[in-house]
Amino acid sequence: MEMLSDKPKSLIATIIVAAMALAYVFLFFLPGQQAIGELRSQLTTKQQYISQSQRTKLAINEAERKLTLAQQFTRDFRSAASSEDDSESFIGTLTEAASLSGVSNLRLDPQVEVQMRTISRSTIHIECEGTFASIFEFIRSLESMPPVIWVSDINFEAAIRTESGISKEKRVDSKDGEISRVVVTLSTFADKAENSD
Secondary structure: OHHHHHHHHHHHHHHHHHHHHHHHHHHHHHHHHHHHHHHHHHHHHHHHHHHHHHHHHHHHHHHHHHHHHHHHHHHHHHHHOEEHHHHHHHHHHHHHHHHHHOOEEEEEEEOOOEEOOOEEEEEEEEEEEEOHHHHHHHHHHHHOOOOOEEEEEEEEEEOEEEOOEEEOOOOEEOOOEEOEEEEEEEEEEEEOHHHOO
């Protein structure tokens, strides 16, 4: 009989141990695993945030570098750009550069000025004659002028002067070489100080 009485005790002990194990699993282990899973999820999210913020920081640094370069370009442009009142003196400078370089029959054809928010653009078609060397010197002097100048088009043609005007026939001048005609299209930019940032 003692054996029978030991079975219920061991059964009761087994049930108590099993109940404690189940209580541990449901009260501590599973909630702990769930908390660990949530912490891992939060950790992954924060790691992604950190890696993304590092990429964002690099992008911000690059944007700041580009902004600094753009601001420097703007300062350089404004220091080199003429004011809107300088157009007459610029045409005088063109005429002087043409006479110093040795080109002749200078014809200036100013186009309509294009107004933008902070700058204005003036386009001028220039036509002149001369030897290649004198035309080259004239264009070089244009490019070295202080205002911002964009030479957008240059067309060379062989030409000579006749009594009725310019002929497209070739002519070689004995002392200077072949006389050519050139048409240059250039644009100058003026700063509109009242609208500047």
